[in-house]
Amino acid sequence: MSANANRGVVYQGAGKVSVESLDYPTLALGNRKCEHGVILKVVSTNICGSDQHMVRGRTTAPQGLVLGHEITGLVVEAGRDVEFIKVGDIVSVPFNIACGRCRNCKEGKTGICLNVNPARPGAAYGYVDMGGWTGGQTDYVMVPYADFNLLKFPDADQAMEKIRDLTLLSDIFPTGFHGCVTAGVGPGSTVYIAGAGPVGLAAAVSAQLLGAACVIVGDMIPERLQQAESFGCETIDLRQEGSMEDKVEVILGEREVDCFVDCVGFEAHGCGCDHGREQPATVLNSAMALTRAGGQIGIPGLYVTEDPGAEDEAAKVGALSMRFGLGWAKSHSLHTGQCPVMKYHRPLMQAILFGRVNIADAVNVQVISLEEAPQGYADFDGGAAKKFVIDPHAMVRNGRAA
Numbered sequence: 001m002s003a004n005a006n007r008g009v010v011y012q013g014a015g016k017v018s019v020e021s022l023d024y025p026t027l028a029l030g031n032r033k034c035e036h037g038v039i040l041k042v043v044s045t046n047i048c049g050s051d052q053h054m055v056r057g058r059t060t061a062p063q064g065l066v067l068g069h070e071i072t073g074l075v076v077e078a079g080r081d082v083e084f085i086k087v088g089d090i091v092s093v094p095f096n097i098a099c100g101r102c103r104n105c106k107e108g109k110t111g112i113c114l115n116v117n118p119a120r121p122g123a124a125y126g127y128v129d130m131g132g133w134t135g136g137q138t139d140y141v142m143v144p145y146a147d148f149n150l151l152k153f154p155d156a157d158q159a160m161e162k163i164r165d166l167t168l169l170s171d172i173f174p175t176g177f178h179g180c181v182t183a184g185v186g187p188g189s190t191v192y193i194a195g196a197g198p199v200g201l202a203a204a205v206s207a208q209l210l211g212a213a214c215v216i217v218g219d220m221i222p223e224r225l226q227q228a229e230s231f232g233c234e235t236i237d238l239r240q241e242g243s244m245e246d247k248v249e250v251i252l253g254e255r256e257v258d259c260f261v262d263c264v265g266f267e268a269h270g271c272g273c274d275h276g277r278e279q280p281a282t283v284l285n286s287a288m289a290l291t292r293a294g295g296q297i298g299i300p301g302l303y304v305t306e307d308p309g310a311e312d313e314a315a316k317v318g319a320l321s322m323r324f325g326l327g328w329a330k331s332h333s334l335h336t337g338q339c340p341v342m343k344y345h346r347p348l349m350q351a352i353l354f355g356r357v358n359i360a361d362a363v364n365v366q367v368i369s370l371e372e373a374p375q376g377y378a379d380f381d382g383g384a385a386k387k388f389v390i391d392p393h394a395m396v397r398n399g400r401a402a
Helices: 050-056 156-163 163-170 171-182 200-207 222-229 243-251 282-290 324-329 345-353 359-361 369-383
Strands: 008-009 019-020 038-046 072-079 090-093 140-143 190-195 214-219 234-237 257-262 291-299 333-336 367-368 389-392
Touching: 008 369, 019 140, 019 345, 019 369, 038 090, 038 163, 050 369, 072 140, 090 156, 090 214, 156 163, 156 234, 163 171, 163 222, 163 345, 163 359, 163 389, 171 200, 171 257, 171 345, 190 200, 190 282, 200 214, 200 222, 200 359, 214 222, 214 243, 234 243, 243 282, 257 282, 282 291, 282 324, 345 389, 359 367, 367 369, 369 389
Parallel strands: 190 214, 190 257, 214 234, 257 291, 291 333, 367 389
Antiparallel strands: 008 019, 038 072, 038 140, 038 389, 072 090
16 A cells, blocks of 8 residues: 555445545645644544444435544644644544634533534534544544644553553543543442443443442343453343343342443333334433432433434434433433543543553454454444454554554
């Protein structure tokens, strides 16, 4: 491949992605030179459950969208105004694109930057309605506002040795951690994690890192439940009949938890005999039923304003049938929205580098090539208990520099 060749994973319509040749990125925003940006040679880029919502046709994503918002890369070019990030640095890219200048950015709310998306607050790489930014499941990608956004790893060789863990700092590890923080997880907490996909598993290990006494993970896929059990979680198979309160009581001796984290989102399915039928509000209603009075509910799971594949008309515009009165009566605190990655990525990097957490093992990272990305999407959609990490340049295999 020539020095300026570029390829990427492109959404081709419901159920289909392909690897296509792309233009090499430039330091530009439309017709304007982007002197605050950098071009990265992508070291690793991950397939996210949020990507799957688009690929399933459950959003209004346009055909031709270059996918990928979880990016780690090597800086190969920097704009004139970039002062603190240098060519040769290996960096983690928060999936939120943030200007660092607006009111929300200055308040640390980088998930809802006011200047990077003309349609609404907040932007992301390669994602529907998130500003039209090119995604990073590519060989090379341009990143704006580099000094503000990027997290530089302190040692490049060490970073490559731990790349399977560090690649998760762009999204799922901070997102799972954020879900736990906003659910009030702390020493001695009892925690229920809805969903054992990569974010759910990241939330489960985050709850342990925060000192939870007991972490319960619910899912319908046995392999994912086994993965949660592999690092000490209790599990509930949601295909089984019976009330959630009864199942929690068997584990805790109590019928409620202190903290609830929704890592499922709008494509949720019912439990028991309804496990094959979509019920988009079921996790939110379970959260209010299972969380103790005065408890907190973190909702990092994705909910959308438009869902063309929903089974009922209300859900197609994000209107869900919630028993909100129950949550009000129990004085619950609910926290929604994108994770502000920069709030967490440096301390979580430190936890990785100093051996306090093995996040790659917890979420079962599997490294694949860019050419294997379409199959990775298919396997992920089939419920594989893995986090697929794309290595476009064969720079890493099983966490070692090639």
